[in-house]
Amino acid sequence: MPVTESTLLPPELMAQLQRLELVTRKVFRGRMKGERRSKRKGESVEFADFRNYVPGDDLRRLDWNLYARLDRLILKLFLEEQDLHFYTLIDTSMSMDFGEPTKLQYAKQLAAALGFIGLTRSDRVCIETIGQPAGQLGPVLRGRKSVWRMLEYLDAIEPGQNSSLAEGVRRFCLRRRGKGVLVLIGDLLDKNGYEEALRYLVAQQMDVYVIQVLSQEELHPDVKGDLRLVDCEDDDVAEITVSAPLLKRYQQTLAAFTGGVQEFCSRRGMNYILAHNGLPVQQLIATYLRGRGLVR
Amino acid sequence: MNDLFRNTLSPAQWALLAAVPVAILALYFLKLKRQPVEVPSTYLWRKAIEDLHVNSFWQRLRKSLLLFLQLLAVALAVLALLRPGWEGTKLEGQRFLFLIDNSASMSARDVNGVTRLDAAKEQVAALIEQMDSGMTAMIVSFADDPRVVQEFTDDTRLLRERLATIGPTFRGTNLREALKLAAGMSSLGAVLAADDESESPEKLPADETATAYIYSDGRFPEVKNFRLGRLNPIYVPLGTKEARNVALTAFSTRRSEIRPEERQAFVQVTNFTDEPATVIAEIRLSGEFLDAKEIEVPAGDSAGATFPLADAPAGALEVRLSGAGLERDVLVSDNRGYAALNDAPPGRVLVVTPGNVALETSLATERAKRLATIEFAKPELLTQKEHQQLADSGAYSLIIYDQCAPEKMPRANTLFVGTAPPIDSWKATASSPSEAPPAEAAAAGTVSLPQIIDWNRAHPLLANVEFGNIGILTSNILPIPQGGASLIDSTGGTLFAIAPRDSFEDAVLGFPIVSVGEGGQAINTNWPRRHSFPTFWLNVLEYFVGQADDLASPNSTPGQPVELRTTASASTLTVVAPNGERVELQRQSLEPFQFHQTEQPGVYEVVEQGQVTSRFAVNLFDRQESDVGLRPSGDSDIEGGTKELRIGETAVPAEGLTPARRELWRPLLLAALLVLMVEWYIYNRRVYV
Numbered sequence: 001m002p003v004t005e006s007t008l009l010p011p012e013l014m015a016q017l018q019r020l021e022l023v024t025r026k027v028f029r030g031r032m033k034g035e036r037r038s039k040r041k042g043e044s045v046e047f048a049d050f051r052n053y054v055p056g057d058d059l060r061r062l063d064w065n066l067y068a069r070l071d072r073l074i075l076k077l078f079l080e081e082q083d084l085h086f087y088t089l090i091d092t093s094m095s096m097d098f099g100e101p102t103k104l105q106y107a108k109q110l111a112a113a114l115g116f117i118g119l120t121r122s123d124r125v126c127i128e129t130i131g132q133p134a135g136q137l138g139p140v141l142r143g144r145k146s147v148w149r150m151l152e153y154l155d156a157i158e159p160g161q162n163s164s165l166a167e168g169v170r171r172f173c174l175r176r177r178g179k180g181v182l183v184l185i186g187d188l189l190d191k192n193g194y195e196e197a198l199r200y201l202v203a204q205q206m207d208v209y210v211i212q213v214l215s216q217e218e219l220h221p222d223v224k225g226d227l228r229l230v231d232c233e234d235d236d237v238a239e240i241t242v243s244a245p246l247l248k249r250y251q252q253t254l255a256a257f258t259g260g261v262q263e264f265c266s267r268r269g270m271n272y273i274l275a276h277n278g279l280p281v282q283q284l285i286a287t288y289l290r291g292r293g294l295v296r
Numbered sequence: 297m298n299d300l301f302r303n304t305l306s307p308a309q310w311a312l313l314a315a316v317p318v319a320i321l322a323l324y325f326l327k328l329k330r331q332p333v334e335v336p337s338t339y340l341w342r343k344a345i346e347d348l349h350v351n352s353f354w355q356r357l358r359k360s361l362l363l364f365l366q367l368l369a370v371a372l373a374v375l376a377l378l379r380p381g382w383e384g385t386k387l388e389g390q391r392f393l394f395l396i397d398n399s400a401s402m403s404a405r406d407v408n409g410v411t412r413l414d415a416a417k418e419q420v421a422a423l424i425e426q427m428d429s430g431m432t433a434m435i436v437s438f439a440d441d442p443r444v445v446q447e448f449t450d451d452t453r454l455l456r457e458r459l460a461t462i463g464p465t466f467r468g469t470n471l472r473e474a475l476k477l478a479a480g481m482s483s484l485g486a487v488l489a490a491d492d493e494s495e496s497p498e499k500l501p502a503d504e505t506a507t508a509y510i511y512s513d514g515r516f517p518e519v520k521n522f523r524l525g526r527l528n529p530i531y532v533p534l535g536t537k538e539a540r541n542v543a544l545t546a547f548s549t550r551r552s553e554i555r556p557e558e559r560q561a562f563v564q565v566t567n568f569t570d571e572p573a574t575v576i577a578e579i580r581l582s583g584e585f586l587d588a589k590e591i592e593v594p595a596g597d598s599a600g601a602t603f604p605l606a607d608a609p610a611g612a613l614e615v616r617l618s619g620a621g622l623e624r625d626v627l628v629s630d631n632r633g634y635a636a637l638n639d640a641p642p643g644r645v646l647v648v649t650p651g652n653v654a655l656e657t658s659l660a661t662e663r664a665k666r667l668a669t670i671e672f673a674k675p676e677l678l679t680q681k682e683h684q685q686l687a688d689s690g691a692y693s694l695i696i697y698d699q700c701a702p703e704k705m706p707r708a709n710t711l712f713v714g715t716a717p718p719i720d721s722w723k724a725t726a727s728s729p730s731e732a733p734p735a736e737a738a739a740a741g742t743v744s745l746p747q748i749i750d751w752n753r754a755h756p757l758l759a760n761v762e763f764g765n766i767g768i769l770t771s772n773i774l775p776i777p778q779g780g781a782s783l784i785d786s787t788g789g790t791l792f793a794i795a796p797r798d799s800f801e802d803a804v805l806g807f808p809i810v811s812v813g814e815g816g817q818a819i820n821t822n823w824p825r826r827h828s829f830p831t832f833w834l835n836v837l838e839y840f841v842g843q844a845d846d847l848a849s850p851n852s853t854p855g856q857p858v859e860l861r862t863t864a865s866a867s868t869l870t871v872v873a874p875n876g877e878r879v880e881l882q883r884q885s886l887e888p889f890q891f892h893q894t895e896q897p898g899v900y901e902v903v904e905q906g907q908v909t910s911r912f913a914v915n916l917f918d919r920q921e922s923d924v925g926l927r928p929s930g931d932s933d934i935e936g937g938t939k940e941l942r943i944g945e946t947a948v949p950a951e952g953l954t955p956a957r958r959e960l961w962r963p964l965l966l967a968a969l970l971v972l973m974v975e976w977y978i979y980n981r982r983v984y985v
Contacts, residue, residue, distance in 0.1 A: 094336075095336035096336075097336075098335075098336040099336075103336075187336065187337070189336065189337040189339045190339075191337075191339055215336065217335075217336075218336060218337075218340070223333065225331060226330045226331065227330055227331050227332070227333050228330040228331065228332045229332075229333055229334075229335045229338050229341055230332055230333065230335065231335065231336075231337055231338040231339075232335070232336060232337075236342075237338070238338040238341045238342050238345060239330055240341060240345060246344060246345070249344040250340060250344040252344075253340050253343045254340055257340060
């Protein structure tokens, strides 16, 4: 059990997370032997099937008892347990640097928690950011001992890598061709839309979880008067006079937006979870993600 | 300004007001400076704004809701200042006189459940409300005499305040006096106005009339021989013709015909409705029930009832009407009557005669003695100072001057025999035959051997007196003073007349019984030999003295001064009013006390040295006032009222009940205030609708 000073993963949270494991609805082929069932038959204790011996098969897996009874060479097949590829993609745009705690901090915490679960269960955990340059790859971690590395890496993530969501996701898809579970954490507030980015993920045939993190201020804006709103990413200016209908309209727009993302995701077999920075990570994991079947 | 709006501000004030919305607009545009705020993304906001911008005109309006509300509040205030309203009378002219009748009949409660006076005040208040700036008005209330409630002023608040002070009275009505006062005041106003306008003399004339609104129920005698001059009258009748009233029209005490030592109370009830009415008259003496009788009064007629009082002690006698006949009775104040019962001392009668056996004999009867103490004196007494003082203090009930006359009329009833009172009204043609009249005066003022044609048998003085076969040698022919009545008419003219003087009555017998000629006394008439002669003198005593003890508690009407004669020559006197109020009176000279505060009907007590010595009653027994139905005149009616009122030669059209102008400024101002409050609320809550 590594001891870390990081605020991302307090010991109590860790203790809670230890009991959990990442789940995927799809059974993927991993690269290494892990703790996960795979389609591949291999060496494990879990019986899968019998089949006739064909020359070249490993003699160690012949069922000698059957041979004795039937005088035929029958091969006993076992399900091979493999590891899971768990990717976390964090949006690090400037807009994530808002809220208390900031949305990015929240995203990092969430990533750390999920990564910890994966690492404790010997899954392959890979954390990357949207704005990551094309050539640079995030570390691929495996095993409990890598927790500190993961936390270190997460701590080093700074906001300000402004790149469009679609571009970032596209680059990720190009980098990581393998199958597995992908958790996209971000606010999805991209003026070019989130649809293109998510479409790339569909093509990736991954088990995709989209966790949209919004700040309390975005969900329930507490503004008054005649204001000039300045976008922190592109300095776009919107002049508003706060009024009840405007606030109502904003809520409607927000609801339409999140509803749109949810529908988009569910139509494409992705899971969508709306989180906000006021919701404790452990609660999010214990109730929402568990409910959606990401962890067990 | 037209009918809908009325101006209330001067142009300068309007200009100031017009600057307010301009200032609001200016402030609004100056204020619009947006505060920059950094947000994670304008993505959602943009979408929200875009949606709202679809309805951009309304959006703009919404944006400036506060501005809109402020302007609305100002607009409402301006509208309120324009005083929009409808109906009501538009006041024409610059000067107004409001003559408000507050006589007893105006207390009738037949105008929508309120008294006529209240209705009148309400209407006057409504008219005062409508006065534009520059208009002046004056309020006069009138009953039997007018009272200036408020002189000409343009201060509507003062007018309203003063208007509220007008209260009902228990008096009769005299429009003539009120009109006189009004005409006087208005012409005075006109003169003053003319003085003011010395710079523009061409602007003087006819438009400087005053409009007089007369609020009355028309319960007053016709006003004749009156010129309204610059008054432009408008008559507003109040009340309904159908108003029902049953009233007490008389209540008095008198001695019983059969047993003079016993007193009786007499009640007369008059029914001013179209249906017979039954009322119960209840008599109370000093608050204690004495007797009650049911009186049936035919429609439009009077009925009386007599209550024996036996030897009731002195006190305040009150009669109350009640019963079924008083249902829908609109005037309550005339359902009560008061009378005073006094322990009157026997009257004191002085007979001043040079010697008259027939007269002395006639007054020497037992019955005469019972009625009065009779003193005889020679004419020389009249010049004595003590006698003059005594006569002036009202000590005598009656003084009979036989062939003589005092220098100054005494404060007593008088009967002159063969002479005339020394006052102008009697002097027109009369002169004393004993004083060797001049030839022309004799030709005009005396007559020989007059034949009596007729005499007033109904008058109590001549009750049971027969003049059929009486011869008279010479007699004065009497003029009949104002208010007087001729009692004996002869071929030569009036031989016996009676006339009131202040609170007394003077009777004058034109012919002496005996004339004093050169050869001593000579018979002038054979009347003393007739039965009617002693009867006449008994009548005289009964009329002047017997009545006097009732007259000692005279039935005054409210507002009339009462003369209080005292037995002792006390210097102060206290009068206790029915409501318990005490009034101290100081003797001014030798004249009797005058008591003026008789507004309240009821029994007043006169307290002398701590003791109630006498009482007098104040009543409104006025048929004019009690007949509360709206005065019927003219041939066509409007709204059950009368068409016109005649004042002198002028027919004053009746205006009918003018509906009060309905004004909107109060709700408008309220709405402005409400809008301002909403604006404030929105400003504080930042909730723009």
